[in-house]
Amino acid sequence: MTARQGEIEDDRRVRAIKQSRFWEQRRKVHLLTGLPQCGCCGGGYAAVDRDYLASSAARKLGACTQRRAFRRGDLMALILVLLRDRVMQPAAVASFISAYGS
Template identity: 35%
Template sequence: MRIIEDALWDGVKARQGAIRKAMNPAGTNSGRPRLEHARRPAHLLAGLMKCACCGSSYTLIDKNRYGCAAPRNKGESICTNRASILREEVETRVLDGLREALLHPDLIAAFAEEYRRAFNETAADANAERDKAKRDLAKAEKKIAGILAAIEDGMYHPSMKEKMAALEMEKSGLARFLETSPEPPALRLPPRLSDLYRGKITPLSES
């Protein structure tokens, strides 16, 4: 016997699934779950930077600077790299590099192609719904014509009235759907699509 609503149950299960996925290293869903992966990093690059000298993690050594953790935690016998960098500076460098890479002409072309693909998929779905409605409308009209022909031939039965009413209602609904769902227009890419893409990428640092 349930004590909570289905929507709440489903929401909790989805959240639990997301946490389990986050707890697995590299998304492999194998091995022992890593609890630290269930926590959201406090900073943009936390846990992503490595020391080029020894491979240890570059971590915040104070409030605003990153440095190699090895010489500070294990001594200089492990690593002598004590170079540090401001958190804001390294984040700016990374984001500027990402922005420059994402503005490569090949990626702008990929954006346009993805736009075209998404548009065509949506149009195909709309056309499929319209085609089905047209077929159903033709079937309903054919059945109505059949009942009328039977009545004209003197084969009237009281049940025909109810059947006719249902068919007329179905026909009306299908006709209304076709009227309010015009065929999708042909694909026309926005004239400044590349500018739209650049506009999405440029404020990356602020986001």
């Protein structure tokens, strides 16, 4: 190791970074990670920026025509509203319980 590399290794900031072992920490998992699917191709949505999701088939493979990216927060809010208004209705819950309940 060169003298300069030794200086870098001995720097207190570098030691603190190495002690934190930041590379072993998991990324923040969002509420709907892995669940949204593209309405055009049925493929999954992937993060394209810190705050945006888009069809991974369109972005990575060019196999989908849905090129628009959506704000993660807006998409999550829309999905939660649809779940509340359409899925969690008393009649739908009763139907689910009668079909799959014990």
